Amino acid sequence: MEITVNGVVQSIAAAEPDLLSVLKSNKIEDPQMVAVQLNGQFIESSQYAETILSEGDVVEFLYFMGGGSR
Amino acid sequence: MINFTTEQLNRYSRHILLQDVGVEGQVKLCRARVLVVGAGGLGSPAALYLAAAGVGTIGIVDNDQVDISNLQRQIVHGTKDIGRSKVESAAEAMRAINPDVEVRPLATMLCADNIMEIIKDYDFVLDGCDNFPTKFLVNDACVMAGIPFSHGGILRFDGQTMTVIPGESACYRCVFRQPPPPDSVPTCSQAGVLGAIAGMLGTIQTAEALKYITGSGRLLTDTLLSFDARNMDFRKVSLRRQEDCPVCGAHPTITELTDAEQTVCALK
Numbered sequence: 001m002e003i004t005v006n007g008v009v010q011s012i013a014a015a016e017p018d019l020l021s022v023l024k025s026n027k028i029e030d031p032q033m034v035a036v037q038l039n040g041q042f043i044e045s046s047q048y049a050e051t052i053l054s055e056g057d058v059v060e061f062l063y064f065m066g067g068g069s070r
Numbered sequence: 071m072i073n074f075t076t077e078q079l080n081r082y083s084r085h086i087l088l089q090d091v092g093v094e095g096q097v098k099l100c101r102a103r104v105l106v107v108g109a110g111g112l113g114s115p116a117a118l119y120l121a122a123a124g125v126g127t128i129g130i131v132d133n134d135q136v137d138i139s140n141l142q143r144q145i146v147h148g149t150k151d152i153g154r155s156k157v158e159s160a161a162e163a164m165r166a167i168n169p170d171v172e173v174r175p176l177a178t179m180l181c182a183d184n185i186m187e188i189i190k191d192y193d194f195v196l197d198g199c200d201n202f203p204t205k206f207l208v209n210d211a212c213v214m215a216g217i218p219f220s221h222g223g224i225l226r227f228d229g230q231t232m233t234v235i236p237g238e239s240a241c242y243r244c245v246f247r248q249p250p251p252p253d254s255v256p257t258c259s260q261a262g263v264l265g266a267i268a269g270m271l272g273t274i275q276t277a278e279a280l281k282y283i284t285g286s287g288r289l290l291t292d293t294l295l296s297f298d299a300r301n302m303d304f305r306k307v308s309l310r311r312q313e314d315c316p317v318c319g320a321h322p323t324i325t326e327l328t329d330a331e332q333t334v335c336a337l338k
Contacts, residue, residue, distance in 0.1 A: 007305055030254050032251050033250060035245050035247075037307065062294055062307060063228070063296070064223070064246060064255045065223025065225050065228060065229070065296075066201055066225070066250075066255060067225045067257055067263055
């Protein structure tokens, strides 16, 4: 199936991919490093493994960025 | 109404020419008060452009001294300033650009005990601090005080920013509930940052401050703008206020300010 991750269409081989595995396949090893929106709704990090994606879903990974000064 | 001198009309002529700013907008700028949090990578361009724009009162808060490793990106400071208080160094550069503006250097570290007293004197806060506890503190305090602010963060080739109008648009905690676990997210001092990224993001934040004051254009509210300068990809992600946000939601659970552990500072 195809989903859109951060604006780019990705093909997923799994029939019922969960959000956590999509995070991992996008090289986000520590789920705490991002906030995740699925179709415009934020998903709690505790729900990543249980959230199953469907065709056409839009996923956004919003990264923590703390730098500014040093 | 402020009566501009001929010199001021000349100084601000490129603003006055803008239909969206004009004399009225320049008067607003000259009466505005903006607080810059951090006299570092983001605060440097912000401080310089705010002063150049004639923003009437500019507070700048930072408790650090200028270090040689800052100079690759913190362009408000020069080689001669190494060892000086960052806010004193910044204030000198700002006054040199525009003696009209009142610069208030605040050589202190923002914390739960002093932030409300400091921010209450300002119309807009520009966050350019370097650590998550302070970013969350700035968010919570600005939401509680109802003061609009710009969030900014940079790392390596990346930057992100959003503008928050408390009570109207999504706040930082609507997106990021709590600071990330210590060490899970690298800092610029650990992972590096391309110097000009600080200029790119700091000037976007400053443009937001100027737009807010003059009421021009559309702000980055309910929007997280992020860019990756490796390929110069810019993206906007739409956000919404979260009803269950712990600080700006319907039933806030964060109702007073506390100091989180300064994990980033400990890594210095």
